Amino acid sequence: xxxxxxxxxxxxxxxxxxxxxxxxxxxxxxxxxxxxxxxxxxxxxxxxxxxxxxxxxxxxxxxxxxxxxxxxxxxxxxxxxxxxxxxxxxxxxxxxxxxxxxxxxxxxxxxxxxxxxxxxxxxxxxxxxxxxxxxxxxxxxxxxxxxxxxxxxxxxxxxxxxxxxxxxxxxxxxxxxxxxxxxxxxxxxxxxxxxxxxxxxxxxxxxxxxxxxxxxxxxxxxxxxxxxxxxxxxxxxxxxxxxxxxxxxxxxxxxxxxxxxxxxxxxxxxxxxxxxxxxxxxxxxxxxxxxxxxxxxxxxxxxxxxxxxxxxxxxxxxxxxxxxx
Numbered sequence: 028x029x030x031x032x033x034x035x036x037x038x039x040x041x042x043x044x045x046x047x048x049x050x051x052x053x054x055x056x057x058x059x060x061x062x063x064x065x066x067x068x069x070x071x072x073x074x075x076x077x078x079x080x081x082x083x084x085x086x087x088x089x090x091x092x093x094x095x096x097x098x099x100x101x102x103x104x105x106x107x108x109x110x111x112x113x114x115x116x117x118x119x120x121x122x123x124x125x126x127x128x129x130x131x132x133x134x135x136x137x138x139x140x141x142x143x144x145x146x147x148x149x150x151x152x153x154x155x156x157x158x159x160x161x162x163x164x165x166x167x168x169x170x171x172x173x174x175x176x177x178x179x180x181x182x183x184x185x186x187x188x189x190x191x192x193x194x195x196x197x198x199x200x201x202x203x204x205x206x207x208x209x210x211x212x213x214x215x216x217x218x219x220x221x222x223x224x225x226x227x228x229x230x231x232x233x234x235x236x237x238x239x240x241x242x243x244x245x246x247x248x249x250x251x252x253x254x255x256x257x258x259x260x261x262x263x264x265x266x267x268x269x270x271x272x273x274x275x276x277x278x279x280x281x282x283x284x285x286x287x288x289x290x291x292x293x294x295x296x297x298x299x300x301x302x303x304x305x306x307x308x309x310x311x312x313x314x315x316x317x318x319x320x321x322x323x324x325x326x327x328x329x330x331x332x333x334x335x336x337x338x339x340x341x342x343x344x345x346x347x348x349x350x351x352x
Contacts, residue, residue: 028070042073084120128158276304
């Protein structure tokens with residue numbers, strides 16, 4: 028497994044997003060644990076979770092407790108595994124997601140995550156989403172205090188725009204190591220944020236890197252369809268004898284040395300397949316063909332372009348469309 032860095036910490040070039048293991052349609056615990064173990068066996072050392080990854084109305088932390096059990100029952104060396112969690116969101120009964128960036132709430136959330144993960148300090152703690160009712164500086168300031176107290180080692184921000192990234196960097200300094208936004212071949216709203224993160228030396232963690240489309244439907248009309256706008260991904264996949272999903276993730280990795288995709292999985296075979304993208308080498312002609320396909324598809328969908336900073340293509344625009352989780 029090739030490595031990339033979060034701050035100065037080496038991690039696998041492809042991580043694992045564990046949300047599917049705890050929300051609606053989640054697998055039973057045996058399969059969930061097997062999925063995490065499969066990713067770890069494949070060399071994945073970055074696991075992304077959140078205290079709000081649970082069913083609506085359920086006690087927070089289902090996913091964090093699951094990861095703690097997965098690591099405790101895995102036969103490998105967990106010293107190199109980084110668990111990245113998030114705070115500031117909730118899933119009350121009745122469905123929907125709430126946001127709460129109050130510093131006191133974030134402190135309580137982080138302390139709850141510490142207990143559930145069974146660690147002395149959280150490897151990477153991320154503000155899940157800015158709260159419009161709370162000054163952004165106050166929310167990020169809570170992460171700074173947690174870092175100063177040794178409760179978190181590294182800090183990150185999620186679902187943010189470029190101005191918020193700059194503000195977080197000003198407050199957190201070198202403790203800020205990552206930005207996690209929605210980004211995929213189909214969705215380029217965070218093109219500007221990706222480039223800013225790269226310029227600042229921050230890891231960029233695309234969530235929903237396959238566009239939120241399940242593996243089973245990836246060949247369907249709404250996915251990377253063989254006859255659709257992403258046909259080039261299928262062609263490259265055939266040439267390499269791999270899945271279109273691997274090509275998708277490899278293309279994301281080519282966008283910047285700071286990109287670390289965190290594809291979700293609810294089956295061991297999916298986790299293994301995604302991990303394989305880290306070692307898939309694409310040629311310049313292939314990357315050019317894929318880039319052209321992405322450009323055409325995004326232009327048609329009104330998302331950000333790959334060739335330059337997108338016209339207003341920030342998370343703010345996505346947020347107005349209700350696309351940010």
